[in-house]
Amino acid sequence: MAILFLVSLLGFTPLVIARPGPPRPHILHIVADDLGWDDVSWHNDQMITPNLQDLADNGVILDNMYVQTSCSPTRSCLMSGFYSANIGSQHLVYKPDRPHGLPPRLTILPQVLKEEGYATYGVGKWHLGYCNSSYIPTNRGFDHFFGFYLGSVDYITHKTSEKGPYGTGKYNGYDFRDDGKRVEGEGVDGVYTSLLFKDRFQEIIENHDPETPMYLYVAFQLPHSPVEVPDEWKEKYDGLVTNEVRKTYSGQVTLMDDIVGRIRTAMEEKKLWDDTFVLFHSDNGGDVKHAASNYPLRGNKGTYFDGGIRVAALAYGHGVEKTGYVNEGMIHAVDVFPTFVEVSGGDLDCEYLLDIDGVSAWKLISEGEESQRDGFLITVDEDYPEMSKAAALRDGKWKFIQGYPAFRYPEKHLSWYDTPYDADDEPGVGPAIPEPEGTELWLFDMEADPCEESNVADDYPDVVADLMAKLDVYREDAYTDFPDEDSSCDPALYDGWWSSGWCEI
Numbered sequence: 001m002a003i004l005f006l007v008s009l010l011g012f013t014p015l016v017i018a019r020p021g022p023p024r025p026h027i028l029h030i031v032a033d034d035l036g037w038d039d040v041s042w043h044n045d046q047m048i049t050p051n052l053q054d055l056a057d058n059g060v061i062l063d064n065m066y067v068q069t070s071c072s073p074t075r076s077c078l079m080s081g082f083y084s085a086n087i088g089s090q091h092l093v094y095k096p097d098r099p100h101g102l103p104p105r106l107t108i109l110p111q112v113l114k115e116e117g118y119a120t121y122g123v124g125k126w127h128l129g130y131c132n133s134s135y136i137p138t139n140r141g142f143d144h145f146f147g148f149y150l151g152s153v154d155y156i157t158h159k160t161s162e163k164g165p166y167g168t169g170k171y172n173g174y175d176f177r178d179d180g181k182r183v184e185g186e187g188v189d190g191v192y193t194s195l196l197f198k199d200r201f202q203e204i205i206e207n208h209d210p211e212t213p214m215y216l217y218v219a220f221q222l223p224h225s226p227v228e229v230p231d232e233w234k235e236k237y238d239g240l241v242t243n244e245v246r247k248t249y250s251g252q253v254t255l256m257d258d259i260v261g262r263i264r265t266a267m268e269e270k271k272l273w274d275d276t277f278v279l280f281h282s283d284n285g286g287d288v289k290h291a292a293s294n295y296p297l298r299g300n301k302g303t304y305f306d307g308g309i310r311v312a313a314l315a316y317g318h319g320v321e322k323t324g325y326v327n328e329g330m331i332h333a334v335d336v337f338p339t340f341v342e343v344s345g346g347d348l349d350c351e352y353l354l355d356i357d358g359v360s361a362w363k364l365i366s367e368g369e370e371s372q373r374d375g376f377l378i379t380v381d382e383d384y385p386e387m388s389k390a391a392a393l394r395d396g397k398w399k400f401i402q403g404y405p406a407f408r409y410p411e412k413h414l415s416w417y418d419t420p421y422d423a424d425d426e427p428g429v430g431p432a433i434p435e436p437e438g439t440e441l442w443l444f445d446m447e448a449d450p451c452e453e454s455n456v457a458d459d460y461p462d463v464v465a466d467l468m469a470k471l472d473v474y475r476e477d478a479y480t481d482f483p484d485e486d487s488s489c490d491p492a493l494y495d496g497w498w499s500s501g502w503c504e505i
Contacts, residue, residue, distance in 0.1 A: 036286020101129015
């Protein structure tokens with residue numbers, strides 16, 4: 001289907017010329033939140049994820065899928081097809097007390113799929129801006145959105161602060177919306193958030209017209225902190241895990257897996273499943289201080305080591321012809337947009353898609369062909385002191401970082417890996433690791449050293465010089481949108497709710 005774009009003062013406006021053709025596949029896009037590399041059963045047989053394991057066994061495990069180090073940067077890549085550093089979203093996350101979000105000038109994935117004739121549903125976490133109504137999902141191509149706008153909420157109270165769902169921030173308020181309307185009252189208050197999502201998934205599927213292709217964006221908060229889950233899920237790890245925090249976290253993962261199974265059952269009952277393409281992945285590496293595990297990868301959420309950016313992923317279903325194996329081809333989050341456009345039958349040569357950083361990975365996923373990419377930009381984030389100041393890229397077998405890979409970085413692997421999951425101490429707590437001193441150039445041979453144990457920058461000065469030059473090219477287009485805090489965000493001004501309308505675009 002051809003997509004034409006007219007340039008206006010408001011940006012790119014897609015126009016569609018309809019053409020006859022067979023029904024397009026439904027697209028089920030499942031994004032876990034802070035799921036560790038080691039937190040799925042195909043990497044760790046201690047984890048109870050039977051529904052995801054069945055998809056992995058009968059689909060394809062994507063063993064080299066890369067994302068960004070944290071939530072908003074990855075989600076901006078998924079939705080826009082641009083590297084986060086090229087659209088200003090690479091630094092930390094979109095913060096609730098700062099006036100920013102995914103730029104409205106961008107035409108994003110649900111808008112394109114909607115113009116392709118898809119019904120578009122989002123459930124769960126947005127985290128791409130909210131301070132102006134132009135940022136919210138129902139104004140960005142989603143027909144319906146049920147969930148929260150910020151980065152996380154307490155699973156029971158549905159409240160959060162600018163420092164997360166712990167009530168420790170300067171600003172605190174509720175964050176739960178149904179097509180923009182506040183969600184509260186009987187049947188909602190005090191109910192574990194993900195169970196509310198489960199009910200909404202089933203409602204969407206039951207009421208969906210099977211003749212209309214569906215894009216269902218399943219944006220879990222699970223297993224993101226806070227580490228809390230109903231006891232029935234935690235108890236599944238009795239006798240398997242002794243550490244109570246890790247046991248609770250593992251229960252969160254298994255609850256997420258159960259919800260995936262329920263989505264599948266609902267789609268099977270509605271006779272949608274056989275015509276559905278499924279992509280599952282995490283938004284970044286696991287947060288070890290909240291009991292995740294990225295073993296044996298080095299690093300944590302928020303670091304540029306692979307433990308922060310290489311994630312568990314799989315594809316399954318309609319159009320996936322080669323199945324039952326592990327695909328080692330390189331895929332980046334920016335590739336999801338053009339891949340889904342190709343799955344939908346859309347035009348990859350339209351003007352907008354020619355400008356993005358992503359390339360379609362459909363042939364790699366469906367037929368096992370070689371990846372169209374052999375590298376990617378990791379970040380250009382050198383302007384702010386929070387976290388790490390660094391620029392980094394992957395180029396073939398080489399991974400290069402100029403600056404610091406993490407604000408506090410692990411010597412080898414974070415947490416308790418000498419005695420996995422059995423330590424009596426709180427997960428992630430161990431010997432203090434000092435910030436790196438004197439080392440600003442990091443080079444890893446990812447083929448010979450996938451766990452990044454040996455920095456070989458001093459051994460390959462010509463490689464370092466070449467990669468520094470490539471980073472300089474990326475710096476030409478990179479910029480950062482991270483404005484100062486604005487007290488106009490305060491939920492106390494809006495009846496205790498995080499609300500839109502206090503910032504300009």
